[in-house]
Amino acid sequence: MVQPAPARVGDPISEIDTPALIIDLDAFEHNLALMASKLPDGVRLRPHAKTHKSAEIGRLQMDRGAVGLCCQKTSEAQALVAGGIDNVMVSNQVVGTKKLARLAALANQATISVCVDNADNIDALANAMAAAGHDSQINVFVEIDVGNGRCGVAPGEPAAALVRKTLASPRLHFRGLQAYHGTAQHLRTSAERQRAIQGAISAVEKTTSILKSEDIGCEIIAGAGTGSFENEIASGVYNELQAGSYIFMDADYARNLDDSGQPVSLFKHALFVRATVISSTRAGHAVLDAGHKSVAIDSGFPTVWQAESIAYTGASDEHGVLTIDNDAATPAVGSHVMLVPGHCDPTVNLHEWYIGVRGDTVEVVWPVTARGAMF
Amino acid sequence: MVQPAPARVGDPISEIDTPALIIDLDAFEHNLALMASKLPDGVRLRPHAKTHKSAEIGRLQMDRGAVGLCCQKTSEAQALVAGGIDNVMVSNQVVGTKKLARLAALANQATISVCVDNADNIDALANAMAAAGHDSQINVFVEIDVGNGRCGVAPGEPAAALVRKTLASPRLHFRGLQAYHGTAQHLRTSAERQRAIQGAISAVEKTTSILKSEDIGCEIIAGAGTGSFENEIASGVYNELQAGSYIFMDADYARNLDDSGQPVSLFKHALFVRATVISSTRAGHAVLDAGHKSVAIDSGFPTVWQAESIAYTGASDEHGVLTIDNDAATPAVGSHVMLVPGHCDPTVNLHEWYIGVRGDTVEVVWPVTARGAMF
Numbered sequence: 001m002v003q004p005a006p007a008r009v010g011d012p013i014s015e016i017d018t019p020a021l022i023i024d025l026d027a028f029e030h031n032l033a034l035m036a037s038k039l040p041d042g043v044r045l046r047p048h049a050k051t052h053k054s055a056e057i058g059r060l061q062m063d064r065g066a067v068g069l070c071c072q073k074t075s076e077a078q079a080l081v082a083g084g085i086d087n088v089m090v091s092n093q094v095v096g097t098k099k100l101a102r103l104a105a106l107a108n109q110a111t112i113s114v115c116v117d118n119a120d121n122i123d124a125l126a127n128a129m130a131a132a133g134h135d136s137q138i139n140v141f142v143e144i145d146v147g148n149g150r151c152g153v154a155p156g157e158p159a160a161a162l163v164r165k166t167l168a169s170p171r172l173h174f175r176g177l178q179a180y181h182g183t184a185q186h187l188r189t190s191a192e193r194q195r196a197i198q199g200a201i202s203a204v205e206k207t208t209s210i211l212k213s214e215d216i217g218c219e220i221i222a223g224a225g226t227g228s229f230e231n232e233i234a235s236g237v238y239n240e241l242q243a244g245s246y247i248f249m250d251a252d253y254a255r256n257l258d259d260s261g262q263p264v265s266l267f268k269h270a271l272f273v274r275a276t277v278i279s280s281t282r283a284g285h286a287v288l289d290a291g292h293k294s295v296a297i298d299s300g301f302p303t304v305w306q307a308e309s310i311a312y313t314g315a316s317d318e319h320g321v322l323t324i325d326n327d328a329a330t331p332a333v334g335s336h337v338m339l340v341p342g343h344c345d346p347t348v349n350l351h352e353w354y355i356g357v358r359g360d361t362v363e364v365v366w367p368v369t370a371r372g373a374m375f
Numbered sequence: 376m377v378q379p380a381p382a383r384v385g386d387p388i389s390e391i392d393t394p395a396l397i398i399d400l401d402a403f404e405h406n407l408a409l410m411a412s413k414l415p416d417g418v419r420l421r422p423h424a425k426t427h428k429s430a431e432i433g434r435l436q437m438d439r440g441a442v443g444l445c446c447q448k449t450s451e452a453q454a455l456v457a458g459g460i461d462n463v464m465v466s467n468q469v470v471g472t473k474k475l476a477r478l479a480a481l482a483n484q485a486t487i488s489v490c491v492d493n494a495d496n497i498d499a500l501a502n503a504m505a506a507a508g509h510d511s512q513i514n515v516f517v518e519i520d521v522g523n524g525r526c527g528v529a530p531g532e533p534a535a536a537l538v539r540k541t542l543a544s545p546r547l548h549f550r551g552l553q554a555y556h557g558t559a560q561h562l563r564t565s566a567e568r569q570r571a572i573q574g575a576i577s578a579v580e581k582t583t584s585i586l587k588s589e590d591i592g593c594e595i596i597a598g599a600g601t602g603s604f605e606n607e608i609a610s611g612v613y614n615e616l617q618a619g620s621y622i623f624m625d626a627d628y629a630r631n632l633d634d635s636g637q638p639v640s641l642f643k644h645a646l647f648v649r650a651t652v653i654s655s656t657r658a659g660h661a662v663l664d665a666g667h668k669s670v671a672i673d674s675g676f677p678t679v680w681q682a683e684s685i686a687y688t689g690a691s692d693e694h695g696v697l698t699i700d701n702d703a704a705t706p707a708v709g710s711h712v713m714l715v716p717g718h719c720d721p722t723v724n725l726h727e728w729y730i731g732v733r734g735d736t737v738e739v740v741w742p743v744t745a746r747g748a749m750f
Contacts, residue, residue: 002377002747003450003747003748003749003750004750006750015473017471017473017474017750018471018750019749019750050692050693072692072693073664073693075378092653092693092694093653093654093662093708094653095651095652095653095664095708095709096392096393096651096709098390098392099392117654117656118654118655118656118708120708120709121708145656149660149696150654150662150689150691150694150696151653151654151656151662151694152654152656153656154656154657182691276470276471277470278467278468278469278470278526279468279492279493279525279526279527280493281492281493281520281526281527281528281529282529285524287468287525287526289448289470289749290749292671292673292718292720292721292724293720293721293724293749294749296667297673298667298672298690314525315673316525316557317425317447317720317721317724318425318447318448318467318749319467319525319526321524321525333468333470333493333495333496334470334471334495343667345667345668345692346667346668346692349668349692349725350724350725350747350749351747352747372377372378372725372726372727373378374378374394374664374665374668374669374693374725375378375379375381375392375393375394
C-alpha cells in the first residue's frame with residue numbers, strides 16, 4: 001500500500017512524476033532560520049508536527065533549538081518517536097483505553113506530554129500509567145479554552161481544579177497550561193489577532209493567579225501558531241510556542257495582514273504540489289492531475305505559483321480545473337504548474353513522500369513519517 | 376508508514392479504535408445486489424473504483440456481473456491489477472512519458488483501457504505501446520465533453536478526428552466513447568438530471584452519426600454515475616455504466632430528489648467514519664477525534680448517523696465540533712458517533728483500512744488497496 005516516491009535524488013525537476021509534494025529547500029531553510037532567530041531568551045519553540053508529520057524535518061527543527069515537537073494523535077507521537085524524536089507532546093486530549101495504553105507505553109521510550117481538560121480523563125490517564133509496567137512519568141498540561149471554542153476547560157477555578165487533580169497523581173507530572181488560540185491564527189488584521197491573544201492572556205492569568213495563591217508552580221504556558229506567535233512572544237506570559245505552518249507557509253496564512261495592512265511577509269512559501277496539465281480542449285481552460293486527493297481545499301483552492309493570470313477554479317477527486325485570463329496563454333497538455341496549497345497540513349497528509357528541490361534538481365526524498373497516523 | 380488496522384476480525388464494535396472507516400456489510404450487500412438487479416440486457420456495469428480503491432470490493436462487484444473496474448490514475452490501475460482485477464479502465468487522460476510507460480506495461484498484464492481527448496496524446500500513447508516490449512493492445516476510448524466542462528474533446532467532427540487517428544494506430548484498439556457527465560450527478564431534481572443527460576445523449580449522437588456515415592463501429596458508449604444512471608439506462612444509447620458511489624452512498628448523493636420530490640432512496644448508507652468524543656466542556660458542545668484528516672469536507676460536513684439533534688458544525692485537522700440541540704443530551708467524553716461522509720471517495724483515500732461490521736461484530740478487515748495511488 002506504499003506508493004513509490006515520484007522522484008529520485010539527483011533527478012531534474014522535469015522528471016518528477018506528478019502530482020508530487022515539493023519542498024523548495026532554500027525557502028524552507030529560510031523559514032527554519034528565521035523562526036529560530038525570532039525567539040527571545042526564555043521562549044522556547046516546540047513546532048507542531050501535524051504540519052509536516054516528518055521525523056527528518058523535526059530533527060532539523062530540533063537542530064535549530066526546538067525543545068521537541070507537538071503532534072495531535074498518539075499514533076503520530078509513536079511514529080515520530082520511532083523516527084528518533086525523543087520529546088513529543090500530544091497537544092490534544094487522548095481518550096480511550098487502547099490509546100491511553102499506547103501513550104503510557106510511549107512515555108517509557110521518550111519524554112511525552114499530553115493535554116487534559118476533563119477529570120475522568122485524568123483518572124483514566126493515571127490508571128493507564130499505573131498499568132504500563134514502568135516507572136516513568138508523563139507530562140501533563142491542563143488545556144484551557146482561551147477563546148478558541150473547541151477543547152479546553154474554562155479558565156480560572158475549573159482549570160485550577162484539574163491542576164490539583166493532576167498534582168495528586170504521582171505518575172502524572174503537571175507541567176503547565178495549554179493555551180492555544182487556533183481561530184486567532186487566521187484573523188486577517190493585526191489588531192484582531194492582538195485582541196484575541198490579549199483575551200487568551202487574560203484567561204491564562206485568571207488561572208495562574210489562583211495557582212500562585214496556592215503556591216502551585218506553573219512552569220510552562222504553551223500555545224501560539226504561525227499567525228499570532230509574535231503576539232504571544234510579546235506577552236511575556238507564553239514561554240513555549242507551537243507554531244507549525246511557518247516551515248512551509250500556505251495560501252491562507254499569506255492572507256494575514258501586518259500593522260500597515262500589507263500581507264505579512266516573514267516566511268516564504270516552501271511547500272508546493274507539482275501538477276501536470278492533462279487536458280486542454282479550448283483556450284482559457286486546462287485540467288490538472290491534482291484534485292481533492294492531492295491538495296486539500298478546506299482553506300480554499302490552491303493558488304498557482306508565479307502565474308497571476310491562471311486561477312485554480314474547480315476540483316474533483318483527481319482533477320483540478322484552471323481558468324486562464326483572456327490575454328494569457330493557455331498551458332499546453334504536458335506542461336507543469338506549481339500549486340500553493342490553501343492549507344498545508346491536510347495536503348501533506350495526502351502524500352507519502354516529500355521531494356526536496358534546490359535549483360533544478362531533486363536534493364532529498366523524505367517519507368511523510370506519520371502519514372495517516374490518525375489513531 | 377502503514378498504520379495498523381484499528382480493529383481485528385471478531386472484535387466487538389465497541390473495541391474499534393477511532394477514527395475508523397466502517398462498512399455496514401448488510402447495507403453494502405444490499406447496494407451490490409440492487410445495482411446488479413437494475414441492469415437490463417445489453418447494459419454492463421464497470422463500477423468506478425475511485426470510490427473504494429479496493430481489490431476486495433472490486434472482486435465482489437465482478438462476482439455480481441461487473442465487466443471490470445474504472446479508476447482515475449495509472450497507479451490505481453497498477454494496484455488493482457496487482458490485487459487480482461484483470462480488467463481496468465483508466466477513465467481519464469494519462470499524460471507524461473513515465474506514466475504512459477507504466478500504463479503500456481500494464482496492458483500486457485491485464486485488459487487495460489484509457490481515455491484520450493488530444494491528438495498528441497494519442498501519438499504518445501502509441502509510442503509508449505511500441506516501446507513496451509510486448510504485442511498486446513490497449514483499449515482506447517475517445518472522451519467527449521457532454522456538458523461536464525472538464526476533460527473531453529468537443530463532440531462531432533473533433534471527436535471523430537480522434538477516433539480516426541486512434542484507428543490508424545495498430546496497437547491502439549478503439550472501443551468507444553467516454554461520455555461521462557459528472558456535474559449531472561449532483562443536480563438535485565430529477566428533471567434537471569434528465570435534461571443534462573439528454574444533452575449528453577445528443578452529444579454522443581452527434582459523434583456516432585459521423586462515425587456511422589464512415590462505417591466506423593463504436594461498440595461502447597460509457598459514462599453514468601450514481602446520481603443519473605437510471606437516465607443513461609433509459610437512453611438506449613449508453614451500454615457501459617461507471618457508477619461508483621452506489622456501493623457506499625454519501626450524504627451529498629442522499630440530497631438528490633426523485634420524480635416526486637422525495638430523496639432518492641435506492642441505495643443505503645453503507646460507509647461511516649466512527650469517531651470518539653474527546654472533549655465536552657459545556658452543554659450542547661462536544662469535540663470528536665475526526666477532522667479534515669479522517670473525513671473529507673469538499674461536499675460539506677459529514678452528518679451524524681441516527682442523531683438528528685446533533686450536527687457536525689466545524690472541522691480542523693484532527694477535530695470535529697458537534698453542536699447539540701438545546702433539548703438533547705450532550706454526548707459524554709468517550710462515547711462514539713458514526714459520521715456519514717459528505718463525499719465518500721476522498722474520505723476513503725484518507726484511510727488505510729476498511730472495518731466491515733455486521734450487527735455488533737467486526738466481520739472483515741480490508742486494506743484500501745490503492746490508497747494514495749495518485750500517480
